[in-house]
Amino acid sequence: MSRPNPSYEGSRRQKFMQWLKGEYDPSEGKLETTEPDTSLFTDSEYHEIHLYLRNEYADNEEHFRRGVRKHLTRIQKLYRLMAVITAIFMTVLLLWAVSYEPSYGDPNAPENNEVATRYIEHGLAETGAINIVAGMILDYRAFDTFGESCVLFVALCCVLILLRVDADEEAGSHAREAMFDRHFEPKNDIILQRMCRVLVPAIVIFGIYVVLNGHLSPGGGFSGGAIIGTGLILYLTAFGFANTERFMTEKVARLFSVAALTFYCFAKSYSFYTGANHLPSVISTGTPGAILSAGLIVYLNICVGIVVACTMYSFYVLFRKGGY
Amino acid sequence: MGSSIYTNYEEIAAVLLFVIGFLNLLIQPNLVKKIIGLDVMDAAIYLFLAAKGYIAGRTAPIVTDGILSADHYINPIPAGLVLTGIVVSVSVSAVMMALTICLYREYRTLDLDEILVMLQEQETAQLQRIQRDEREGRSA
Numbered sequence: 001m002s003r004p005n006p007s008y009e010g011s012r013r014q015k016f017m018q019w020l021k022g023e024y025d026p027s028e029g030k031l032e033t034t035e036p037d038t039s040l041f042t043d044s045e046y047h048e049i050h051l052y053l054r055n056e057y058a059d060n061e062e063h064f065r066r067g068v069r070k071h072l073t074r075i076q077k078l079y080r081l082m083a084v085i086t087a088i089f090m091t092v093l094l095l096w097a098v099s100y101e102p103s104y105g106d107p108n109a110p111e112n113n114e115v116a117t118r119y120i121e122h123g124l125a126e127t128g129a130i131n132i133v134a135g136m137i138l139d140y141r142a143f144d145t146f147g148e149s150c151v152l153f154v155a156l157c158c159v160l161i162l163l164r165v166d167a168d169e170e171a172g173s174h175a176r177e178a179m180f181d182r183h184f185e186p187k188n189d190i191i192l193q194r195m196c197r198v199l200v201p202a203i204v205i206f207g208i209y210v211v212l213n214g215h216l217s218p219g220g221g222f223s224g225g226a227i228i229g230t231g232l233i234l235y236l237t238a239f240g241f242a243n244t245e246r247f248m249t250e251k252v253a254r255l256f257s258v259a260a261l262t263f264y265c266f267a268k269s270y271s272f273y274t275g276a277n278h279l280p281s282v283i284s285t286g287t288p289g290a291i292l293s294a295g296l297i298v299y300l301n302i303c304v305g306i307v308v309a310c311t312m313y314s315f316y317v318l319f320r321k322g323g324y
Numbered sequence: 325m326g327s328s329i330y331t332n333y334e335e336i337a338a339v340l341l342f343v344i345g346f347l348n349l350l351i352q353p354n355l356v357k358k359i360i361g362l363d364v365m366d367a368a369i370y371l372f373l374a375a376k377g378y379i380a381g382r383t384a385p386i387v388t389d390g391i392l393s394a395d396h397y398i399n400p401i402p403a404g405l406v407l408t409g410i411v412v413s414v415s416v417s418a419v420m421m422a423l424t425i426c427l428y429r430e431y432r433t434l435d436l437d438e439i440l441v442m443l444q445e446q447e448t449a450q451l452q453r454i455q456r457d458e459r460e461g462r463s464a
Contacts, residue, residue, distance in 0.1 A: 007451065068444050076437060083350035087343050094339040099329035105380030107395075112379060116401055117394040124387050132385035132397065137404045144404075148411045155415030162422040217386065222407060288387075315418050319425070 128285025128294035129215035138220075138297045142268045145300070148222075149264065149307045153257055156311045160250075163318045189238070196238035203231035211305035215294040221301040225308025232313045241321070253310040260303035267296050334375035342368035353437045355424045359417060366413040370406045377402030 041049070102109035119136050129135030137145050204227075211224030236244045274281040286293030329336070345368060348361025377399040385397040424434065431439050 064448070065445065068448070069441060072437065072441055072444070080351055083347060086350070087347040090346065091339065091343045094342070095329065095336065096325065098332050098335040098339055100326035101328055101332060101335060103328040103331035104334055104375060105378050107379045107382075109376075109379075111376055111401070112399050116399045119400055120385060120394045120397050121392055123400075124392060130387050132387065132400045133403045133407075136400055137407060141404060144408065148408055151412055151415050155418050158419045159422040162419075162426055218384070222411060319421065 124288055126285070127297065128288055129297050130288055130294075131215050131217060131220075134215045134220050134297055134301070135294065138215075138300045139295070142271075142296075142300065145304065146261075146264055146268060149261060149304055152307055152311045153261060156257070156314055159315060159318050192238045196234060200231050200235045200238075203234065204228055207231060207305070207309070211301050212291065212298065214301040215297045216289065216291070221304025222308055224301070225305035226312055228305065228309040229312025229316075232309065233316045236313075236316070248313065250314070253314050257307050257310045260306040264300055264303040267299060271296055332375075334378075335372060338368045338372035338375065341365075341371065353435045355427065355434045355436055356421075358436070359420050359424065362420070363413065363417060366409060369409055373402040373406050373409070 119140065120132055123132045123135045123140075124130065127135035127139040129139070207224045207227035207230075209224075210219035210227055211221055214220030214224065232244070232248065271281065271283060273279070274283075283295040285295050288294070292298060342365050345361045345364030345366075348364060349358050350361075352358050352361060379398045382396060382398045385400040385403075427439065428434055431442055433439060
């Protein structure tokens with residue numbers, strides 16, 4: 001006696017299969033089931049029948065569960081096969097596409113069009129940035145970079161919502177994680193701490209250098225911010241939360257991120273407004289090569305660097321502990 | 325097949341890397357390995373874009389010697405696109421990792437197949453409970 005799949009019972013598929021096989025249940029909708037007659041059975045007999053039925057039911061339950069697992073493994077095998085076939089198909093298709101592309105390093109490839117030429121030939125004069133890529137992403141396409149910074153900030157908010165340990169949450173729910181976190185807490189490792197005293201200032205200063213020289217050399221807000229964030233994470237691993245919380249809390253990170261994004265938004269809005277309406281602007285490109293040149297690019301790089309550093313550090317803290 | 329399959333080694337490497345990441349994403353049951361597969365796919369895209377931007381014999385677009393001719397520098401646009409890609413990839417990875425941690429806290433496993441079995445069992449139990457309730461309600 002096998003119990004049918006409950007999701008199959010009464011479904012359209014079942015009715016269709018019944019119709020196909022020519023089956024039909026004569027008792028459907030006509031037969032009335034009643035409770036067992038207690039006058040026929042004594043209480044103990046009734047109890048035994050009940051137990052028997054319950055065991056049968058449990059057996060069926062077990063069968064059903066095994067069936068579900070079997071069904072899933074069968075689906076998985078098919079899924080794997082289909083995945084490999086899709087991957088092979090995709091490889092062939094993409095390689096076929098690549099074979100018709102212009103060859104590597106070809107100067108006449110269609111992507112080296114007038115847009116790139118224009119950026120290179122007029123970029124220095126129009127933005128004042130020696131690094132053409134920085135001039136491109138923070139001047140011509142500054143709105144795109146603003147969106148990127150906002151994406152980072154929104155990702156930080158999402159992770160905060162998902163992983164935050166609230167103070168009013170019940171105590172036991174995250175006690176396990178807190179227990180494991182104690183392994184990572186500093187054990188006053190003297191070698192790590194001495195090395196950090198030398199390394200962390202160097203790393204942070206190098207990060208600031210990369211941010212400030214974003215318009216003069218390779219680098220910029222994103223890479224420099226990531227370097228600064230890494231330095232902060234190293235400091236945290238060496239000295240623990242008690243020390244970092246003196247200057248870097250959730251409030252500080254949020255305040256700096258929001259302030260940087262707001263400044264970016266207003267500065268670039270001003271620049272776009274004056275540029276689009278041919279109004280005189282206070283922003284000048286300055287002398288190319290000087291540290292305070294290239295108009296807004298230095299300040300926008302600083303904003304982006306702040307957002308990235310705060311985000312990197314907050315990601316680490318949230319993933320490790322779920323709060324500051 | 326076109327002729328430039330013999331010169332586009334970078335693009336071929338990007339395609340292979342992309343497919344490896346894609347297969348990893350599809351086949352691995354472990355959620356963290358799936359995320360790693362997605363990151364490998366991202367890396368393949370960066371490699372492809374960087375390869376597209378390169379022009380043989382030219383330097384990075386940083387004007388250090390005052391030459392302002394487009395014949396002297398590589399294409400700067402793919403570099404900007406790669407930057408966008410990296411930032412979005414970091415954000416997506418972080419959100420996926422956070423969701424994985426939430427799933428682990430709920431089910432105490434990272435195996436997607438086991439989570440699916442558990443979900444199926446939960447669903448079945450719920451269905452049976454509803455049916456039992458209905459039956460009891462009808463008899464009462």
